[in-house]
Structure formats: structure tokens, C-alpha cells
Amino acid sequence: MNKFEELEDVAYQDGVDVLNYRFESNNIKGLYCDGVVAIREDMTIPEKTCALAEELGHHETSVGNILDMTSAANRKQERQARFWAYNKQIGLFGLVRAFEHGCQNRFEIAEYLEVTEEFLEECIECYRNKYGICKQVDNYLIYFIPQLAIMKLV
DSSP: OOHHHHHHHHHHHTTOEEEEEOOSSTTOOEEEETTEEEEETTSOHHHHHHHHHHHHHHHHHOOSOOOOTTSHHHHHHHHHHHHHHHHHHTHHHHHHHHHHHTOOSHHHHHHHHTOOHHHHHHHHHHHHHHHTTEEEETTEEEEOSSSOEEEEOO
């Protein structure tokens, strides 16, 4: 079972319907409203996985119509939904698992975690803003500045 199918199971267990949809605009990857997620049908599986994760993040964290991004409250809810998605699909432990798996660069990490490189980059930026230079996870140090690096502590 791939990550997209796992997320579909999470949605099903939460009572969220997931539909493939042909959006008129190429700018829309997914939308969430009242227990239904619509995912753009002509994307790759990693793209669908990232979009579904974010829309499930909205299911878990957002309230009301947040389409108007001129509102600071709506932007905050959007950020919370994305942070939920980053933690669900990647997380600090996911970065450590990728390191332990032998991933050498961002492409390999994204492929191993079954996310897009763009989603991984946004996640790392989010973690950089939250944790600063580095974050210790068990016996690993994850550096976010100047670039992503993981080091096992002895």
C-alpha cells in the first residue's frame, strides 16, 4: 500500500470522502469542504499524496471558509493545515528514517518518503522557521541551517 492509499484509509476512518476531480484551473490541487476532499485527477501519485495530506490537515485543523488569503486568521489556518500535513507525511522521524535508509540528497529523500521535492522543501523551510538551526530527535541531530543535514550522535 502506498502513502496515498494509506491517507485514503485515514480519510475513510475519519468519515471523509475522497474524490478525484477535474478542476477547470491548473492552480487547484485539492479542496476540502464539509467532509469531502476533491483531488485533481491528473496529478502523479506523490502530488496527490501531498494534496490529500494538506486537505486532511484542513479537516483536522481548519474552521469555516478560509479561501480569502488576505485575512491573517485564514493564513494562520492554512499554515496549521500544512504543518499537519508535513508532520503526517514527513515528520522529523521521517527525515531520520530517510537518513538511515541511505538517502543522499533531497530527491532521494522525497522519493523515499513518497512526497514531491516541492513539498519536502516547504516542510524543511517550515521546520527551519519552527526549530531554528537544528533539532535533536533521539540520538540524531537534524540541521536545517545552512542546509538539511542529519548526524547520528554517538
